[in-house]
Amino acid sequence: MKYRAPKGVQDIFPPEVYVWQEVEKKAKEVFSVYGYSEVRTPIIEFTEVFTRSIGEDTDIVEKEMYTFSDRAGRSITLRPEGTASVVRAYVQHHLYNLPSPQKFFYLGPMFRYERPQKGRYRQFHQIGAECFGEDDPRVDAELIEMLKRFLEEVGLSGLNFELNSIGCRKCRPEYRDVLIGFLAERVEHLCNDCIRRYRRNPLRVLDCKLEGCRKTTESAPQIPDYLCTECKEHFGALQQYLQRLNVSYTVNPRMVRGLDYYTRTTFEVTSESLGAQNAVAAGGRYDGLVEEFGGPSTPAIGFAVGMERLTTLLMEQREIQPPGLLGFFATMGEEAEEKAFFLVSELRKKGFWVEMDYRGKSLKSQFRKADRLGSRYVFIIGEDEIQKGVIKYKRMSDGAQGEVPEEEFINFLTSV
RNA sequence: GUGAGCGUAGCUCAAUGGUUAGAGCACUGGACUGUGGCUCCAGGGGUUGUGGGUUCGAGUCCCAUCGCUCACCCCA
Structure with missing residues (x-):
């Protein structure tokens, strides 16, 4: 084989791609109800954006970044995570002048140079959300509730929510x-x-x-046990609110996060069936990061969901339902083929998904193809049909057949 | 970066060191001359990842290399 994709990146085809589309759609639906707007930040940033926020001596910065010099000699890095870019954008565009909280979500690829394994890739995808400007524990509770609702809506079960507070700079x-x-x-x-x-x-x-x-x-x-009074109160209140929102969780006092910027609330959503990389989603509060980027002191909290891990779980737990083909045109003879070709064009314009055969194959093999494509109907056009001005149909589920006059064909399709 | 396991047809896998490397699924066609699924028959498809070595003889044993997978570190 002459070309293959680089290590740790992957192509996503049907049927998996339908799962991805559904997850993305659900994220947009759920997040928008909580007031989150999509933000699209670049995939590249100046390297300092990540080294400053993630931490100089984290593994990500030390050995996992895709960093290169651009043609003017500036150090550029492919984003290894989403939060840093969003914070940079928030500060750069002075969004702290807008009413708080400012709430954003994003989705897209991230890059880390690691040895791939189950649930870990060099190009992977995250859906994330960030909320700026409020330090009230209700905001933490709300964000975690939103994450829970999203994961439920998408159809996942058997997840554990783990919670901790790692205190503040004090x-x-x-x-x-x-x-x-x-x-x-x-x-x-x-x-x-x-x-x-x-x-x-x-x-x-x-x-x-x-x-x-x-x-x-x-x-x-x-x-x-060592939190300051403020942090202790914050953590206590958060737990109260989570309980009252019916978000079940376990406190894991040993849970630590790998990025330097976290303060106070941290959380992880894990699943048993993911192997060693068992976190589907994770996040936390980062009250010092906006200031670190040169903005005013601004509390913030966010999370990221790992798409590959999420879809892996979904495909274990659910059947994938690909979109259904409505009809396949089986034709006999050149005249019929031509007729079908323009009819297919008309029907697609009206929003019907239909296909046809272009190879002049036997009727039998056209039926086989229609069956393989999962077509609900086969429409037959041959010399007889052209002469009579009709289109013959066969319903594949039960074999029912009939004829429809050409001019009523669209009506027929609308009714099935 | 470290460790382990595995590379044979598009996919899943057979083949004690010994003829021309097989089977199932998938694909194409036929039995059925204008009707899918079920059945039967036929056909196409391979540099056994690559390179070297041992041997009369290597898919099989040895070495190297590349790739994949899982795990460690760490993370989504």
Whole structure:
């Protein structure tokens, strides 16, 4: 094979593409009811947009970005996630001068240079939502409710909502110190990965899957216990509201997110059947990011849904219903073929999906083709029909046949 | 970046180191001269991922390389 797509990117064909279209449609429907407008930001940004927001020493920035120099020597990066671009756009266009909250959603491809595996690709797609300008816990609750509703509308079940608060710029450093103190006494019991995490990002040690590390960190101090009064209140109120909105969740005090910009609320939606990459959606609050980008201090919260992971689950849980072909024209003879050709054109103009045969094949093989295409009807035009001025039809589901005068054909189609 | 498993027809897979690499599905045609699905028959389709090596002989064994998959790291 001479050409193949680069590693970790994929072509999406029918029938999967119909699932994608349905998911995108549902997202637009649900999000718009919550006041979210679509925003389309570029796929490329100056590299600093990502390094500044995601964090210099995260894996994404350190080794996963598609970065290149453009012809003028500027460093450009293919977006590895959506939030940074939306925040950049929000600040660049001074949207903080508009009434708060400003609410946006986006969908499109993201790029990370990683080894692909189940649920992970180099080009992957996210649907995300961002809400700027409010720090009220009701906004957090509302956003999580919207995510839940979207996932339900799209037809997913068996999902777990996990919730945590990782504090703010004030209280997180304090907790961090306490945790480092705790870990320092037990470093020798940690795995090699965790020893590295301990130095680089100690909160991650809590997330380790290994039995040994889990055990040593069993009695570790937990973030929720070290939140400052404001963060504690915020987290408590959020939980109250979620309960009253009937959004069930579990608090996971060990959940940490990989991007530096998160503050307070973080959440993940996971599924058992996704393999190692089990998060369908994730998000959180990022109250410092707008300021970081040079805007006024502006609280914000958002999430992103992984399209590939979502559609993978959907295709496991549901049958895919491709759009149905209404009719297939089976013709006998050149005159009939010509007639069918222009008739097909007329019908499509009226919005009917019809197809025909162009190869002058046997009637039998035309029927076979119609059947294979899942056509509801076969319309037959041969010498007899032309002479009588009729079109013969056969309903494929039960084999019922009949004739319709040409001039009534459109009416006939409308009625079936 | 690290580790493991797997590469044979469009797809799913057979073939003890030994003739001309097979089967099912799919595709095309016929049995049925103007009627699909079911059945039967026939046909087209392959550089066994690639390159080297061992051997009288390699799809099979060895090495390298490329690709795919899963996992680690990390994340949607």
